[in-house]
Amino acid sequence: MQTTQSTDGTEIAYERRGDGRPVVLLHGGMAPREYWDPVIPHFEEYAAVVPRRPGFGTCLDDLDETSADEVLDREVEYVRALVDDLDGAPVLFGHSFGALTAIEAATDATVRAVVAYEPAVLPEEFRERADLADRMASLVEDGERREAVKRYVEQVLHPDxxxxxxxxxxxxxxxxxxxxxxxxxxxxxxxxxxxxxxERLDVDAPALVLAGTEGPDFLRASARGVHDALPRSRFVEFDGVSHGGPAEVPERISAEMRSFLRAR
Structure with a gap:
């Protein structure tokens, strides 16, 4: 495990496997770093860089004081610090919340490309009535932590x-x-x-936005919205694949990514 630090002094731990151009793999909201284990063997020509997200499996003294408004900024900052610590411009490959983080980090980081599978972005009409955080918070306050996280699983992982x-x-x-x-x-x-x-995401690097036909409808819609907002983007949708696409069909996802990168 290697380490670096973000500008606020937060220690960033990451594992690097293999040689070649680095691909930084950013997992989603509830997935552990091990989410990428089925994917990494398909990236033999790359160096897979798997960070331990601050707050997810690490100890942060100020985690309890971190507001919701600061969460994305914190994630973006650690990714940018990690990019600066690597040799050569990496590819950022994010899933769900990790995909949103990758896109935002790429607005101010030197990267070769961004690959985003179903970024955690809510379409406007869905966002205006979204209440998952409130429902989860109420359950946590009542001591029902298990039930709180089940609400997330039901809405995001198994919406049907x-x-x-x-x-x-x-x-x-x-x-x-x-x-x-x-x-x-x-x-x-x-x-x-x-x-x-x-309306426009200020990302200079080419982007590959991915989605699956069996994922939540609102995430499929948001993936298209993100694609439209990126100046240099390609959109690919996989038939019969759910929100867990990278781990579900790693061979198909990695093949699409390799093809995309070879063309650039």
Missing amino acids: GIDDLDAWLAEWPAWPDCVDLAEEVVRMNRAVEAYELP
């Missing part, structure tokens, strides 16, 4: 419903850690609900 959610969660390796991070997930959701997609 699932026959036995408790059984599914019992088999999900990330579940215990997700419950422990309930407050951070609430803050993250508040940041997402507050984020307004501009």
